Each structure stands twice: as C-alpha cells, then as structure tokens.
Amino acid sequence: MHENQQLTIGRVTRVLEERLRPAIHAQPHPLELARHTVGGEPIPVSEGIAASFEPMPAGSTWGRAWDTTWFRITGEVPAAFAGRRVEIVADLGFDVNMPGFQAEGLVYRPDGAPVRSLNPRAQWIPVTPEARGGESIEFYIEAASNPVLLDYHPFLPTEQGDSATATDEELYRLRRVDACVFEEEVFELVHDVEVLVQLAQQLGADSARRSRILRALDKALDRVDLQDIAGTAAAGRAELREVLTSPAEPSAHRLTAVGHAHIDSAWLWPLRETVRKVARTSSSMVTLLEEDDEFVYAMSSAQQYDWLKRERPEVFARVKEAVAAGRFVPIGGMWVEPDAVLPSGESFIRQISYGQRFFREEFGVECRGAWLPDSFGYSGSLPQILVGAGFDWFLTQKISWNQVNRFPHHSFLWEGIDGSRIFTHFPPMDTYNAQLSGEEVARAARQFKEKAVATSSLAPTGWGDGGGGTTREMLARGKRMADLEGSPRVVFESPDAFFDRAMAELPDPAVWRGELYLELHRGTFTTQHKTKQGNRRSEQLLAEAELWGAVAAVRAGYAFPHDEVDDLWREVLLLQFHDILPGTSIAWVHREAEERYAEIARRLEAIIADALAALGVDLDDVSAAGRSDAQRTLVNSAPVTWNGAPGAAVSLRPTPVPRAARREGDRFVLESEHVKIEIDGNGHVVSAVDLALGRDAVPPGERGNLLQLHQDFPNMWDAWDVDAHYLDMRQDLDSGAVVDLDGAAVTVATSFGESSIRQRLFLADDGRTLLIDNTVEWAETEKFLKLAFPVDVFADHAVAETQFGVHSRTTHTNTSWEDARFETQAQRWFLVEEPGFGVAFLNDSSHGFDVQRVKQGDRVSQLARFSMLRAPRFPDPRTDRGTQTMRFGVLVGADVGSATEAAIRLNTPARHATGAVVSPLATSTNPAVVISAVKLADDRSGDVIVRLYESRGGRARTEVRLDAPGLGTISRTDLIERPVEAESVATTVDEETITVTLELRPFEVVTLRLSR
Structure with missing residues (x-):
C-alpha cells in the first residue's frame, strides 16, 4: 500500500508541474516589445512612457546592474480569444526560485496608471476579463535589473553591490511576452490537486484520510486528457469534490x-x-x-x-x-x-x-x-x-x-x-x-x-x-x-x-x-563601524539640539525649527533599519549612510549653535587656547553632574581634576588623586589602582589594552555572524609597539598584518576614567579585532547598559543558553563587579563585547574585551576597510551608577564657548534618576517634555527641579506624549521654579509635560 501511495504521489507531482500548471495560460500569441534603457538613477514615470523605444526581439539580453529598462508592449487581442479572460505572460528572464532578489518590474497603462508588479512569481499582466477580440494592447514596464547577490551558492564576495563597482554586463535574457487565454478551470484544478497532494504528504502513511485523498487524485487524473487539459479539467475536479468538502475536525488548529x-x-x-x-x-x-x-x-x-x-x-x-x-x-x-x-x-x-x-x-x-x-x-x-x-x-x-x-x-x-x-x-x-x-x-x-x-x-x-x-x-x-x-x-x-x-x-x-x-547574527553588534558611529553621534546631536532648542525657546523666545528637526529624526530612524544599522547591507547602502550621517551632523551642529546663540553663548570657532578661565565656558548638555555642576542644559566655567603623566623607568604613569595607571613599554596597562581603595584592577602578571586578532569565517552569514569557533584561533598583538609620552597622554603605535593602530591613553577630566582613543588603519580580511582587559574581580555576571536600564550576562556557561551568549552587546558601557569593587568599560560607538571567566591557580578573574572591528566579505567585500576611529573608557572602582554617569560624559563631550553662563532647565536630585530628554512637545504647542528614568534597578525617590519662566501645569503622559490617567503629580512652586516629587520603580521611564 505504501509503495502504491508513493507511486500516486509521484504521478500527481509530475502531472501537476509538467502538464497542469503550464496549461493555465493557453494559446500564446507573441506581442511586440521595444525598450528604452536608463543608466544610473530612475526617471519619472511620465518620462519613461514618453521615451524613445527601440525594437527588442525575444531572446535579447538586457539590463546592466542597477540600470532601469523601460519596456513597451504593443499588439492586439486575437479574435479567437473573444469571450475569454486574457492575460499577458512576460518572462523577462526570471528565476522563479529567487523572488525579491533579481529583476522586477512595475506595469503601467499608457496614462501612467500603475497596474501591478512583474516578478518571478507573478509573470502575468491582466488585459481584459472578457475579450471581444481585436482590442489594442499597450503596456509599459519599468524594469529594474537588480543583480542577483544572494544566489544558490550564497555569500560569495561581489562587486555588484555598488553602482560604482558593478560590471557593464547585461544580466538578463528576455524569454517571452505573449498574450494568452487564462484557463480558469485549469487554474482551479491545479490548486485542488496541489492542496490535496500536499495535505496527503503531511498525513501518516496509515491514515485513512490520506488513502482516500490519493485514491481521489488517481481517479481525477484518469479523467484529465493531457492533450486537452482545459476541456477535461472540470471532469477531473468533479472527482475531487468529495475529499475537498470534508470538513475539518472541531479541534483543528x-x-x-x-x-x-x-x-x-x-x-x-x-x-x-x-x-x-x-x-x-x-x-x-x-x-x-x-x-x-x-x-x-x-x-x-x-x-x-x-x-x-x-x-x-x-x-x-x-x-x-x-x-x-x-x-x-x-x-x-x-x-x-x-x-x-x-x-x-x-x-x-x-x-x-x-x-x-x-x-x-x-x-x-x-x-x-x-x-x-x-x-x-x-x-x-x-x-x-x-x-x-x-x-x-x-x-x-x-x-x-x-x-x-x-x-x-x-x-x-x-x-x-x-x-x-x-x-x-x-x-x-x-x-x-x-x-x-x-x-x-x-x-x-x-x-x-x-x-x-x-x-x-x-x-x-x-x-x-x-x-x-x-x-x-x-x-x-x-x-x-x-x-x-x-x-x-x-x-x-x-x-x-x-x-x-x-x-x-x-x-x-x-x-x-x-x-x-x-x-x-552576533556579528551585527560590530560590523560596519562607521554606520554605528554615525548613529550614535546622530542620536546625541538630536538630543542636544532638542534640549538647547527647548531651553532657548522657553527663556529667549527662540523659534525652534520643528520641520527640520522632524526631517532629521526621520532620517536617523530610517538608518536604524535592521539591515542598515547592524551593518548587513551592500556597500552602496553603507557608503550612502556615511554620507547621510555627515550631512545630519552638519545640520544639527548649526541648529545647536543657533539655539545657544539665542541664549548668549557663542560656539563660532571658539577655542580654549588664549583665553582666561574667566572667559572660557564649557557648554554641557549631559544630564549628569559635570565638573561639579548639575546637568540637563548648563554652561559653566571649567574646573577639571588635576592629572599628571610621566615616565618612570621602563614604564609610563598616568595619575590623579583618584587613580594610578601604569603602562609598559609595549603599551599594555599592567596596573590600574583605585587609590582610595588601594585596589589594583589588573591581575598580577596580566596586561590590559591588549589587542587580539581572531580568524573570523562564520559558517554562513558573513556580515551577520560570529560563530563560537572564532575563539579557537587567536593572535595576541603583544610586541613591537612604539610607546611615547605626549604631554598628558601616552601614545602607542602598533602594526599587524596589513593594518596599523595608533592609540592615545590619558585620564579624563574626572580624573577617574582612562580614555583610549584609537585610530585604526584597517586592511584585514576575515579577521576580528578585540581589545582585552583582564579584571581582578570575582563575578558571576557582567552587567551592561541597555535602553533605560541594564541587563546582565553570566560569565560562566553552566547551561546551553548561557554558552550560546558568547558575544553580546551594550549601549554605552558594561561592567564587571564584585561587592565593593568593579571596573566599567565605556564606548562611544562600539556595541559588541564579551567577558570570559579565567582561572589561574587559586584565582578567578574575568577577561573583558571590546569588539573593535570585523572584516567580512559579504555583502560588502570591503567592510570597514580604511581609517576607523573609536574611543573607549576604563573606569576603575565603578558601579552601575558611576558607569552610567561616566559613559554619558564620554558620549556627551562639553563644548568650548564664550558668553553667558546658563543654568539648567531640569535637574534630578537623585543621581539614580537620569533625565534622558528635554524637548518641545510634538504638537508644537510650546509645551516642554521632560523624560527621565531610574537607571540602577532600584526604587527611587527624586525631586525634579524645573527652572523656566511661564510654566503652567505639570502632568504625566505616555511615551508618545498622550495624556494618561495616573496619580497626581506632586509639585511645589517657588517663583519661577517648579519642583516635582516622583517615586519610580526599578528602571521605570516617566514622561512629564510642562504646559506654558
């Protein structure tokens, strides 16, 4: 019985694919085709239809990569088609197995009205549901000759992913453009048969239902004359009616x-x-x-x-x-x-x-x-x-x-x-x-x-x-x-x-x-670094433009450029699409993204300068050099304490913590009242001491700031994936560096493979954070560059910043779930910490990291590593090649709170300026409650929106001080600024200052609306 069932399935499958499906479109009648080729960017529809066309016979090739070809189809409905539904079958050279990854077209009528798409799985164009015969036919196809980049043997490096490097070869060969009769009864028979045979294949071999279906299919095919399918399709369908109308079980999914x-x-x-x-x-x-x-x-x-x-x-x-x-x-x-x-x-x-x-x-x-x-x-x-x-x-x-x-x-x-x-x-x-x-x-x-x-x-x-x-x-x-x-x-x-x-x-x-x-897809935390860098910088500039614009609007009557800021936000949001920001698109996309980010930054810098000028603060080509402390101003938009002053929009006089850099024998020392960092002759951090605790973050005999290079050839998805086997091939770049002292910084220069890196290590103005500026001339292929820091702490988890809070990762691999998380991501920082002592690792643009548990003798420590750069070859064969810059920070003696504040400062550098000292518009008395946005309301009413969140994972009480003239009532909204029913907002008013008292649950985000 089973053998007979398989014979029936084999028979049905062959007849379906080789005879029935091709018979849906019958009596093909060739039409005339002409073309007009557009190199480069597409042209408007009206121009395409009005273009000059040249005849194109079937079998001709067409379409260089990324060009557009306008096809004109003309002809007449044969008289023999009278009374029938007529459709055009247009095969431009499609592969039915590659829908979405090759040539596509949009069909238009002569008046420019769109009809439908033309693609590998829909090669038909409707002409008329009931022909009279003799009707004229005229359609236009705007066809894109997109190159096939994801083929049957995918992920091969290709230069076709950018118009600047694509070949001039014509990629497609036109097969046919015919007017045909659409045989509706054959179409219905095809799907009767297809659904039943596929259902039978999913049922058990001993199923009575399967046996009945296959028997009905056998009988149906016995009634269909393969030389007259259209004439006998109804008879075949009649044999299937009973098995098609048997209802589903009551419990069916x-x-x-x-x-x-x-x-x-x-x-x-x-x-x-x-x-x-x-x-x-x-x-x-x-x-x-x-x-x-x-x-x-x-x-x-x-x-x-x-x-x-x-x-x-x-x-x-x-x-x-x-x-x-x-x-x-x-x-x-x-x-x-x-x-x-x-x-x-x-x-x-x-x-x-x-x-x-x-x-x-x-x-x-x-x-x-x-x-x-x-x-x-x-x-x-x-x-x-x-x-x-x-x-x-x-x-x-x-x-x-x-x-x-x-x-x-x-x-x-x-x-x-x-x-x-x-x-x-x-x-x-x-x-x-x-x-x-x-x-x-x-x-x-x-x-x-x-x-x-x-x-x-x-x-x-x-x-x-x-x-x-x-x-x-x-x-x-x-x-x-x-x-x-x-x-x-x-x-x-x-x-x-x-x-x-x-x-x-x-x-x-x-x-x-x-x-x-x-x-x-763990590689997406790192691939295409400049795209990620552009996103991070754009997010920060948008926040700064909104903040200073709101302050200037409230205090100085500044006309906030709503339309322009909306356009810039939408541009940034587009570039956060899940194949752009992760770095998994063709070279063209990422080249364009970098260009767009540069223009976004230019426009936002101009808005920030205009808003500050309205407040009496001048950013125009101002440098700190040659000015006295009384003249210099630092413009701070970070929502945390900066140089002793509260954040969320403030300009202040600079008072950095004193720091020193010196050479001691064969070592270099960076020191402040808070930390002492020692760097050896190869540029490695061999000691990082928290002076208050007397605690060294670096395990004895270990080296931080160690570059490590891995082979990186994943099993399948090149730009997307980092597979666990990459850990088995590692080269420590631990010799040959040139190290020197340059003012308050230590410089390190290293070459490896075809690449080189220049580093500048110095203490931040807070006197606690070791900053490492990296400039990499990256020319590797299928390599993964890490920057490693051994940390002398005992920790089961690494904590990383996520949106409005933190998440944690185990540093052990007890279960398969933990083992699978060998590469992960952070927003601006991650932290390894034991009770009383931790080390935070800050970034300005690089999300990927890993933390590995290390056992040496009786000591358990952690190896924390930044993921710096990758070099996959698909879909962009030159991913990340060229000059890359990134800044990292290492904060010794850190916890979640100090890591959050330090990372915000690193990502929100103060600006040198002259002019007025501006007090903050909004401050939070509890440092655990961070202000994430100050902006004007989306409805352009002039109301002010203040968003804040609890950042450390505990319950928090805070007083939010709002210092602006003309403020009225304060209410809570949802995240997109719609009123919500909630407990009343507790406020006190003192002249032009309003203080709001809030109780926040762990990681809660709160949005306040200040009416004016």
Missing part, C-alpha cells in the same frame, strides 16, 4: 493568514530601489484586494507609506482608498522595522511617535501592535517602551533562527526589565514569507507550543523584498484549507483580529522574563 510582504528598507539593494519595491508590491496588493473580497493585506513601516506618498502618489492614492476600506492594514506603528538592540531608548520612542503620527495624520488610524519579525534579537527594555506607547501586542519570528536552543513558547507574555508585560506571538510556521503550502500549514499546527490550551497562530503570507507579496495562488490554497479535513483551518483576517482571539484563548499565558537574545 486555526491559522490566520495575513497578507504581507516583508520588504527590507535596504539590504541587497539601495534605499532608492526599496521605494520602487514598495510601489510594485503595493500596486499588486491593491489589485488583488479589488479582485478578492476575503483578502486582507497588512504593511508595516510608515517610511514605506511616506515613500509612496512622495515618490509614487498614483500608487499611494490607491493604497489610501484601500486603507479607508479596512482592507489594506497599516501595522507595526513604527517609522521602520528597526534593529531592536542597538538604537537608544529615545530612538525607540521616536520610531513609535513618528510612525503613529504618520498613520494618524494620513489614515486616521493608530496601530495596536508592534511588528518586528526580522530584527536580530530584542532588548529587554522593549516591553516597557511598547506598553508605554500604547501597544497591546508584539509579533516577531526571528528567535526561531536560534542555533542551539529552541524557544519554549509561541504565545506568551514578554516581561521587560522593569516588569512591564506585553502579549507576544511567534508564528510557529517559522517564516514571515509563508506560501501556505501543505508542509508549512502542517508545521504551524505541529510546532505550536500552546496547543493544549489554544488553537490560534498567525502566518504572514506573501513573497517579500520585492517578490510581489501575496499571490492569487496563495489565496487559492488558503480558501481550500478554510475547512478541510486533516488540515488546520485557514482564515484571512487582520493581525488585530488574530491577537484579540489569541489573547482571549490565553487569559493566563506563560511569562518570559528579560531580553529575547538571538543565538545568531
């Missing part, structure tokens, strides 16, 4: 299919190409919505809607109509789908505030849930941010990619570092590009962890990345599985409808505490 196309805002293509990918996919999806009343499509990322509005208004108009009808559903509530560990907490809030503002203003809706299926791990701070911004639910799928440990839930409550909880769903189908195949649907039901108490899961359904989104074939499969014995029930509905049902099914779900660490 319920699968919500959400039409979707996960379109990376940049990746193996530049940002400008994503604009067109979104337009192509959206056009097809609106057309499909018009053709199928049950279909619901969902698209995330306000940025992608905004691109349509600005660049493709004809597509946006159709999308807007479909949104109003409730069929095209905005989801996610964010500007883009960002990386979910690297941006600052304030950036996450702005992703939501700018995203929700767009959806509210353009469509009159706000999204109820966060949609991040493809980010590379998720910070434990996110639950508080999502709940605090008004979200009800969260969806991701990426954790199913874990290399080692299988995540134990699919529907659960995710608890953040502050105790906030949000209902979370991981689609058990393990994909965000579902096709609704029998195998996928069965997998969803089989893997669903909560099946004992719930029945519902979600499947984002459609080809992503320009692959065209949901297809009519997927809809056909879904309809047949709506109520089919042996299969989960499939229903097309919105994500909100799914989450409402899922939450009702699980009133008391399991809880997962803390971050969602992805056991993969």
Whole structure:
C-alpha cells in the first residue's frame, strides 16, 4: 500500500508541474516589445512612457546592474480569444526560485496608471476579463535589473553591490511576452490537486484520510486528457469534490493568514530601489484586494507609506482608498522595522511617535501592535517602551533562527526589565514569507507550543523584498484549507483580529522574563563601524539640539525649527533599519549612510549653535587656547553632574581634576588623586589602582589594552555572524609597539598584518576614567579585532547598559543558553563587579563585547574585551576597510551608577564657548534618576517634555527641579506624549521654579509635560 501511495504521489507531482500548471495560460500569441534603457538613477514615470523605444526581439539580453529598462508592449487581442479572460505572460528572464532578489518590474497603462508588479512569481499582466477580440494592447514596464547577490551558492564576495563597482554586463535574457487565454478551470484544478497532494504528504502513511485523498487524485487524473487539459479539467475536479468538502475536525488548529510582504528598507539593494519595491508590491496588493473580497493585506513601516506618498502618489492614492476600506492594514506603528538592540531608548520612542503620527495624520488610524519579525534579537527594555506607547501586542519570528536552543513558547507574555508585560506571538510556521503550502500549514499546527490550551497562530503570507507579496495562488490554497479535513483551518483576517482571539484563548499565558537574545547574527553588534558611529553621534546631536532648542525657546523666545528637526529624526530612524544599522547591507547602502550621517551632523551642529546663540553663548570657532578661565565656558548638555555642576542644559566655567603623566623607568604613569595607571613599554596597562581603595584592577602578571586578532569565517552569514569557533584561533598583538609620552597622554603605535593602530591613553577630566582613543588603519580580511582587559574581580555576571536600564550576562556557561551568549552587546558601557569593587568599560560607538571567566591557580578573574572591528566579505567585500576611529573608557572602582554617569560624559563631550553662563532647565536630585530628554512637545504647542528614568534597578525617590519662566501645569503622559490617567503629580512652586516629587520603580521611564 505504501509503495502504491508513493507511486500516486509521484504521478500527481509530475502531472501537476509538467502538464497542469503550464496549461493555465493557453494559446500564446507573441506581442511586440521595444525598450528604452536608463543608466544610473530612475526617471519619472511620465518620462519613461514618453521615451524613445527601440525594437527588442525575444531572446535579447538586457539590463546592466542597477540600470532601469523601460519596456513597451504593443499588439492586439486575437479574435479567437473573444469571450475569454486574457492575460499577458512576460518572462523577462526570471528565476522563479529567487523572488525579491533579481529583476522586477512595475506595469503601467499608457496614462501612467500603475497596474501591478512583474516578478518571478507573478509573470502575468491582466488585459481584459472578457475579450471581444481585436482590442489594442499597450503596456509599459519599468524594469529594474537588480543583480542577483544572494544566489544558490550564497555569500560569495561581489562587486555588484555598488553602482560604482558593478560590471557593464547585461544580466538578463528576455524569454517571452505573449498574450494568452487564462484557463480558469485549469487554474482551479491545479490548486485542488496541489492542496490535496500536499495535505496527503503531511498525513501518516496509515491514515485513512490520506488513502482516500490519493485514491481521489488517481481517479481525477484518469479523467484529465493531457492533450486537452482545459476541456477535461472540470471532469477531473468533479472527482475531487468529495475529499475537498470534508470538513475539518472541531479541534483543528486555526491559522490566520495575513497578507504581507516583508520588504527590507535596504539590504541587497539601495534605499532608492526599496521605494520602487514598495510601489510594485503595493500596486499588486491593491489589485488583488479589488479582485478578492476575503483578502486582507497588512504593511508595516510608515517610511514605506511616506515613500509612496512622495515618490509614487498614483500608487499611494490607491493604497489610501484601500486603507479607508479596512482592507489594506497599516501595522507595526513604527517609522521602520528597526534593529531592536542597538538604537537608544529615545530612538525607540521616536520610531513609535513618528510612525503613529504618520498613520494618524494620513489614515486616521493608530496601530495596536508592534511588528518586528526580522530584527536580530530584542532588548529587554522593549516591553516597557511598547506598553508605554500604547501597544497591546508584539509579533516577531526571528528567535526561531536560534542555533542551539529552541524557544519554549509561541504565545506568551514578554516581561521587560522593569516588569512591564506585553502579549507576544511567534508564528510557529517559522517564516514571515509563508506560501501556505501543505508542509508549512502542517508545521504551524505541529510546532505550536500552546496547543493544549489554544488553537490560534498567525502566518504572514506573501513573497517579500520585492517578490510581489501575496499571490492569487496563495489565496487559492488558503480558501481550500478554510475547512478541510486533516488540515488546520485557514482564515484571512487582520493581525488585530488574530491577537484579540489569541489573547482571549490565553487569559493566563506563560511569562518570559528579560531580553529575547538571538543565538545568531552576533556579528551585527560590530560590523560596519562607521554606520554605528554615525548613529550614535546622530542620536546625541538630536538630543542636544532638542534640549538647547527647548531651553532657548522657553527663556529667549527662540523659534525652534520643528520641520527640520522632524526631517532629521526621520532620517536617523530610517538608518536604524535592521539591515542598515547592524551593518548587513551592500556597500552602496553603507557608503550612502556615511554620507547621510555627515550631512545630519552638519545640520544639527548649526541648529545647536543657533539655539545657544539665542541664549548668549557663542560656539563660532571658539577655542580654549588664549583665553582666561574667566572667559572660557564649557557648554554641557549631559544630564549628569559635570565638573561639579548639575546637568540637563548648563554652561559653566571649567574646573577639571588635576592629572599628571610621566615616565618612570621602563614604564609610563598616568595619575590623579583618584587613580594610578601604569603602562609598559609595549603599551599594555599592567596596573590600574583605585587609590582610595588601594585596589589594583589588573591581575598580577596580566596586561590590559591588549589587542587580539581572531580568524573570523562564520559558517554562513558573513556580515551577520560570529560563530563560537572564532575563539579557537587567536593572535595576541603583544610586541613591537612604539610607546611615547605626549604631554598628558601616552601614545602607542602598533602594526599587524596589513593594518596599523595608533592609540592615545590619558585620564579624563574626572580624573577617574582612562580614555583610549584609537585610530585604526584597517586592511584585514576575515579577521576580528578585540581589545582585552583582564579584571581582578570575582563575578558571576557582567552587567551592561541597555535602553533605560541594564541587563546582565553570566560569565560562566553552566547551561546551553548561557554558552550560546558568547558575544553580546551594550549601549554605552558594561561592567564587571564584585561587592565593593568593579571596573566599567565605556564606548562611544562600539556595541559588541564579551567577558570570559579565567582561572589561574587559586584565582578567578574575568577577561573583558571590546569588539573593535570585523572584516567580512559579504555583502560588502570591503567592510570597514580604511581609517576607523573609536574611543573607549576604563573606569576603575565603578558601579552601575558611576558607569552610567561616566559613559554619558564620554558620549556627551562639553563644548568650548564664550558668553553667558546658563543654568539648567531640569535637574534630578537623585543621581539614580537620569533625565534622558528635554524637548518641545510634538504638537508644537510650546509645551516642554521632560523624560527621565531610574537607571540602577532600584526604587527611587527624586525631586525634579524645573527652572523656566511661564510654566503652567505639570502632568504625566505616555511615551508618545498622550495624556494618561495616573496619580497626581506632586509639585511645589517657588517663583519661577517648579519642583516635582516622583517615586519610580526599578528602571521605570516617566514622561512629564510642562504646559506654558
């Protein structure tokens, strides 16, 4: 019996693929094709349609990498097609196995109206649902010849990832452009057969249901004449009616299919190409919505809607109509789908505030849930941010990619570092590009962890990345599985409808505490350093521009440039997309990102200078040289004490702690009243003593500031991954350095391989922090550079800053979960600490680090290492090549509080200036409560927003002093500045100063609104 079953499956599969599917489009009639090639950047649609075209026969090659070719299709519907549905089949040289990763097109009518996309999985263009015969045919295709960078043998280095280095070879060969009859009955037969044979393959060999299905399929194929498929398709379908109408079991899993196309805002293509990918996919999806009343499509990322509005208004108009009808559903509530560990907490809030503002203003809706299926791990701070911004639910799928440990839930409550909880769903189908195949649907039901108490899961359904989104074939499969014995029930509905049902099914779900660490893609904490550096600097400049702008507006009537700052925020938020900020895009994307960051910095520096000038502070080319202490001013925007003065917008006279640098024999010494640092003749830190405690942070005989170089060739995803085997190949760069004294600093110069590094070691103005400025001429290939510091502390955990708080990592590997976290990330610092003594490691742009437990004799210590640079070859073959700069800090005698303050100072350097001394607008009396933002309200009312958070993980009471004229009432808002019902804010008023008393739970974020 089993052998006969396999024979039937073999027969059905061959007939389906070789005879039935090709018969859907019949009676091909060749059409005339002409082309117009556009080198470089795309041209407007009107110009493309009006261009001069030259004839192009089938079989011709076309399309250099990143060029655009406009095709014109002309002809006439044959008289023989009268009464039939007519479609054009246009194969531009597609590979059906590579949707989203090769050539794509958008079809237009002669008047410029978009029709639908053309791609490997949708090679058809609708002409007429019922032909008269003799109608003229005229269509235009804007075709992008995107090079195939992710091929069957992926991750080979390629120069095709940048227009500046791509070849001139034409990449595609046109196969056919034919008018055809669409055989609807054959289409239906194909999907009857396909769904049933795929279902049978998922059922047990001894299943009666399987036997009945295969018998019906045998009988159906006996009724189909392969030389007259269209004429006999109905007879074949009749044999399948009984097995197709047998209903599902009452307990069958319920699968919500959400039409979707996960379109990376940049990746193996530049940002400008994503604009067109979104337009192509959206056009097809609106057309499909018009053709199928049950279909619901969902698209995330306000940025992608905004691109349509600005660049493709004809597509946006159709999308807007479909949104109003409730069929095209905005989801996610964010500007883009960002990386979910690297941006600052304030950036996450702005992703939501700018995203929700767009959806509210353009469509009159706000999204109820966060949609991040493809980010590379998720910070434990996110639950508080999502709940605090008004979200009800969260969806991701990426954790199913874990290399080692299988995540134990699919529907659960995710608890953040502050105790906030949000209902979370991981689609058990393990994909965000579902096709609704029998195998996928069965997998969803089989893997669903909560099946004992719930029945519902979600499947984002459609080809992503320009692959065209949901297809009519997927809809056909879904309809047949709506109520089919042996299969989960499939229903097309919105994500909100799914989450409402899922939450009702699980009133008391399991809880997962803390971050969602992805056991993969650990290299993204380090790859493409200049992109990460640009993001960090942009975040800080935005915070400074908003702070000084708010102070100047309140105290000096400064006209804050809302429009420009909004534009700059949106630009930074775009560049935080989860394949840009992590460093995993082609060279073109990162080259452009660096250029954009430079322009962002230029514009923000001008805004900061203007705001300070309104306050009487001059930054114009002012240097400290030649000025007396009475003339010099330091402009401080850090929200912590700086040189003895409170933070959150203040200018002050500088009073740095005295420091000394000297040579003692064969060693160099940096010293203040707080610490003494000794550096040997190879530039290694051999002693770092906290003078108050008499405690040396460096274990006896060990060396800090030790460069270590590893072989770095991961198993698969080059730019993304660092695999554990990299630890087995290490070269210590511990000799040959040139070390010298330069004023108050020690300089170290070292060469290795094809690269070199220059370091400058000196004590910061606080007299406690050893700063290490690094300039690296990086020319390595497939190497990983670390900077190591042995630390003489006994610790089971390393603590690292995350958004609005901290998370911890074990330094041991007792379990597979701990062992898998051999590389991790921090925001601005990480700390190894035992009771009474710790060492913090600060960075200005580098997120990756690791801490290893070391046993020598009877002493247990820790080896803390900054991750400096990588050199993967795909998708950018010259990743990080060239000059790289970064600053690190080592704070001896640290705890969480001092690490936070020192890292803020390192990332918020004071500016030299002349002019007035400006007092702070907002201060917190409890240093554990950090002010993270001072800004004008988003609604442009002139009200002031102050955001603060508890930074150390304990309950905290603080008084927030607000010193500004014209302030009125004070209220609490949610994170995106909407009023919330909460306990009244306790305030006292003294002339022009208002003091607010707050009680904060561990890591709580509070937003205050000060009316004017």
